[in-house]
Amino acid sequence: MPELPEVETVRRGLAPVLEGARLTEALVRRPDLRWPFPDRMAARLTGARVLRLRRRSKYILADLDTGETLIIHLGMSGRMLISGDGAAQMPGAFAHDHGQMDKHDHVILTTDAGVRITFNDARRFGAMDLAPTERVEDHWLLSGLGPEPLGNHFDAPYLAGRFAGKRSPVKSALLDQRIVAGLGNIYVCEALWRSGISPLRHAGRISEARIARLVPAIRDVLSEAIEAGGSSLRDYRQADGDLGYFQHRFAVYGREGEPCQTPDCQGEIRRKVQSGRSSFYCAACQR
Template identity: 55%
Template sequence: MPELPEVETVRRGLEPVLTGARLRRVEARRPDLRFPLPDGFVQRLTGARIETLRRRGKYILAPLHSGETLIIHLGMTGRLEIEDSRRARTAGVLARASAPNPKHAHVLFETETGVQVTYFDARRFGFMDLVRSEGLAEHPRFASMGPEPLEAEFSAAYLARAFKSRGQGAKTLLLDQTIVAGLGNIYVSEALHRAGVSPLRAAGTLAKPRLVAIVAAVRAVLRDAIAAGGSTLRDYANAQGAAGYFQHAFQVYGREGQPCLANPCTAVIRRVVQAGRSTFYCPRCQK
């Protein structure tokens, strides 16, 4: 589930406790997630100091003083939670997400100051890796990744090049991480609705003004979603175990059969399957 806004929210929540922290204990409670953990995973991390916490697309990156970078992808159901923070920090404004099932606590990190961060992942579509920090951008994992949607490189001119002579729907291509990094099924549907572009429209046939609208809508949706702490459908929670609340602002995602909320639109939201994934859109607002 976690798309860019959720990953960014988790990163921000972990940042204060992990920046500059030394890991005094690391436990891998199984040898693999989606892929095997890298050789010597626990050993290479134990005693390492985390420099900063960064994000690229849907990946959390923790460069270490050892010269390696810990890479974490949350897959569909991955959660990173600071232990003992649920009671302490979510008692206020934010609703608490459902508690993670302890049987899916696969990796534990403990800092020198006694803070424990647990990685939970029911479906185990997430993964972790340790790679040399030098040349990280050229690592196969990142070399072909598209630009960050909130940075200037993601522009209408860029999209025009990326979409050129592509017959697939705009929806499918925006989901492609080599075109733009970080978008997933929720935010692509929401962004195309804001842009007034049909998800079924062949990407290569979109004229420049429509690409301008898509770029603006993608940025606006991501900014709004980050400000809302992401979207919690089922499993997602931030580092403090709190739910996001952008799901309450969905205009189309998960709203099949319900009225379009655009004023004065009276059409009903449709669901179609594209590239094996559900797409939600308004047939009247999106052309």
């Protein structure tokens, strides 16, 4: 499933063609994806202007001049594809011919510049909903989320407070969206390796000094992944159809049995299943 860097990369790819654009047509080709679409979604989107495109956790939010916000979740295989000659007029942009509709093209938005944005989702675990912009943070998909890991509210004192007394493994705690929003399996593995913390250690037993190393490690790995266009595993692609490249920088994820990349470390990367997900780590230098 796309994690925060992949979703942010898609948002950045969509922003030049969607922000400020008016949706001249909205085609909704099925009644639902993971959940039913909102009532009259096509009619509520048609004619609306996109004021701003932002991200909250793993959700893309399109604020409209109608006072509503379109909430988009890519799910496991969702893609936002851009096509049409209008896209080529954007500075440094790309363009693909519209082509024939695919059976997995479920929602198609056309802008006043002739750009088509297609939400393609083969597995149909994605989602779209509409909510009042002024109350969108209260939407059931967003209301329980913790702070953004790249935001000002996520720092060492905050994380130490949330970890205090927790007996669950730190890997599980970081994947808890109520503690910090948007983190997923890949980048938690990488951040824990960078900070020298074992994914098996109880969150409540990590010292404040080590948490102070963990927070910037999380920020750094996410920022680097965003700049690399995310990590292309299985279905993920950027909005222009290109692959992300951060998977070539993985230090531990997917590297079971390989030597640890920490200087002077003689350990090798291990894999352990935690709560149904694979944790990759070095037992020699992550304690």
